[in-house]
Amino acid sequence: MTVSRTICLGFLAVIIVGTILLMMPFSTSDGAWNNPIVALFTSTSAVCVTGLSVVDPGSYFSFWGQFFIALLAQIGGLGYMTTTTFLIMLIGRKFDLRQKVAIQQALDRPGMQGSAQIIRSIIATTLIFEITGIFLLLFAFVPKYGWNQGLWLAIFHSINAWNNAGFSLFKDNLIGYQSSFLVVFTITVLIIFGGIGYQVILESYFWLRDRALRGSLLEHRLLKKQTNLFLSLDFKVATSTTLILLVLGTVAFFFVELRNPETFGNLSLPDKLLVAWFQSVTPRTAGFNTIDIGKMTNAGLFIMIALMFIGASPGGTGGGLKTTTLRVLTSCTQAILQGKEEVLLYDRKIAINVILKAVGVFIGSVTTVIASTILIALTDPKLEFIQIFFEVVSAFATVGLSTGITGSVSAAGKLILIVTMYIGRVGILLLMSAMLGDPKPTRIHYPEENLLVG
């Protein structure tokens, strides 16, 4: 079995097990057998860490149902982070040799025996972030809901934020906490680090550690050369693009929704900024919201569609086109405007296979979104176009935000959304190559630095 088939079928297997669990009477709050489409939709949404929901998870599901959702999201997020990192290492295309050496040095193990180390390191990173998140969220939830329910709320929302899954147990998602600096800070930090990719977090850690060690002059000299190894092209591109998108998004939402009383026109200035910031982070592809998305202006919704489509960074728990793919494509544009035939990013030439992959991901993503939108426009002709378009991009980029139509989409439309979430999660190129069989590896001709674009 090829690698891509294993991944596609693996996700499918977890989704099916999840569907069966969520159909059981002990999963629903009324103790009845669950509707199969609701169970399938919720399981797919959880495993694909999308967060779209056809029901209100907080009231529809029992504790066990909610537990399964969190578990499936954890498996989906961790599984995706791990498989992506491994794919990267196995295929050997994306981490180049120097990066591999750097990571293996870091993990103190040479060769492929480092694999178990890497999994352990990913799980440890996940636990550190999630437990810190739970701890911080306790301060917000326990005073109001008591220890029992407060702890569960903290666990559930921390897991969903880190894994960019976006399910919420509150009926109005996180709108009730739009002015809570603590909740906004905790959730957005979890979203950003969960979505920026394991490799970037690892590099940041080593970079910071080196900085700390530099206090000792001797070690400074010893480490100097090694330090430069750690700032890979992936790191620079993922962090700078994420930063640019976060700032642009915050500014755009602030000005576009400034006078919309149904979103945040009536809030105080600091709250406006907090809400604009949160809505700028969430399309990266978390899916929580602190305003009613359905009440946003057309301009705000369209900006959000664009941000959702771009999505997170590769090697993280988020979805979408990916920040690096966007940067490769804009660098191509820059190159042709400057009359160059070499595409440069931070003084590195981008290999042709990376450019082709970026184009493939873009074309595949646009095609999937267009096809799904047309199909749902046919199955649900009464819905507004922007609602359908928003829902499809949200499903494809595994975001989970909605203008509020998810529950009222027809059964056929729900099945299309389920397929869209699945395609969006495993990736259109991976799915195609699973169907076609893995390509034969080709020799690499150029000594260029590679970059993640999927």
Add this chain to the structure above:
Amino acid sequence: MTVSRTICLGFLAVIIVGTILLMMPFSTSDGAWNNPIVALFTSTSAVCVTGLSVVDPGSYFSFWGQFFIALLAQIGGLGYMTTTTFLIMLIGRKFDLRQKVAIQQALDRPGMQGSAQIIRSIIATTLIFEITGIFLLLFAFVPKYGWNQGLWLAIFHSINAWNNAGFSLFKDNLIGYQSSFLVVFTITVLIIFGGIGYQVILESYFWLRDRALRGSLLEHRLLKKQTNLFLSLDFKVATSTTLILLVLGTVAFFFVELRNPETFGNLSLPDKLLVAWFQSVTPRTAGFNTIDIGKMTNAGLFIMIALMFIGASPGGTGGGLKTTTLRVLTSCTQAILQGKEEVLLYDRKIAINVILKAVGVFIGSVTTVIASTILIALTDPKLEFIQIFFEVVSAFATVGLSTGITGSVSAAGKLILIVTMYIGRVGILLLMSAMLGDPKPTRIHYPEENLLVG
């Protein structure tokens, strides 16, 4: 002055002259000075061969106003066809040497002295098609409107069809002729050949001539080698992609609008097919319509948005992303799925600068459309999103179809549409390089066949 600046300023100059002419009292049917925004919008729309109109040209403008619109569209279409063909020859990037030789052989003149020949050949081609179109349309219009008005209607619509300009003197565009095989046939043939590019028409002509000559066996042998020269990659890609889009579009519109009584649900089967065919041709980027676009389903509108965005072929009078650009991008996708690092189209390797240009055109186009859509959503918050989106793509791809909102868009929104039409016509990359200065030409490293992608 650089080539790109000359083109950008040339278009601007014609637009300004056109605006002044259309502001004159003798241009309006009520004999009053025209509103400057109406004049600017109409002039831009005519010169950019878009065809969007904020007024009903048939009743709002006098004969002279209508004459100027046709003249501006003719200058715009011819100017674009000629400048594109020249740009291609001057920059030397797009026609490769063998094609140049082929064309120069065809025109019996070596070297750059062939330029005047080429202009003459383009004008002759234009006249042959337009006059044939006028002749055929006379049979439709003269019986109903008499010789005087009938001749003018035939001239106006033939010019507008060939140049893909899309202005109509009928209040309901060509809806009144939705069942007329003669009008549908004449207009769609003019649109397709005007939009497929001068080079393709020239090659078809020589190919057909060679076929005819082959009757003589001796000449067959002499010409055999030469004949192969004529079927360039541009020809193959432009014709095959155009054909695929026409067939797919017809089938899609037929099934999507089949049961919509407001478009063609109530028509007979042959009329349904005729209407589906016409609506499949017109996004290539003519702008005529034989059904009320505003009454189409969301699915139909979105399919049309996609077709409009793709647009026509390079070197013709149409706009949009261009068929060849789309094919380069889909071939990149195919290459990465097959694990190849070479992008092939009809057994030719596509040069890296062509791939980069295709990416640049795509990213530039998507960015322009997103920015315009957001701006008009801000200036006109009460319009439906799909109406705005449709209008912007129509303006950008110089299509001219509308859901009917053009006249009611705010003044600020109209100015944004004017800028969008202009950017769409001169091309985002050309405009950017006009601002940045032409890139220094780089050496071409590979002996590959080039392909038009802009």
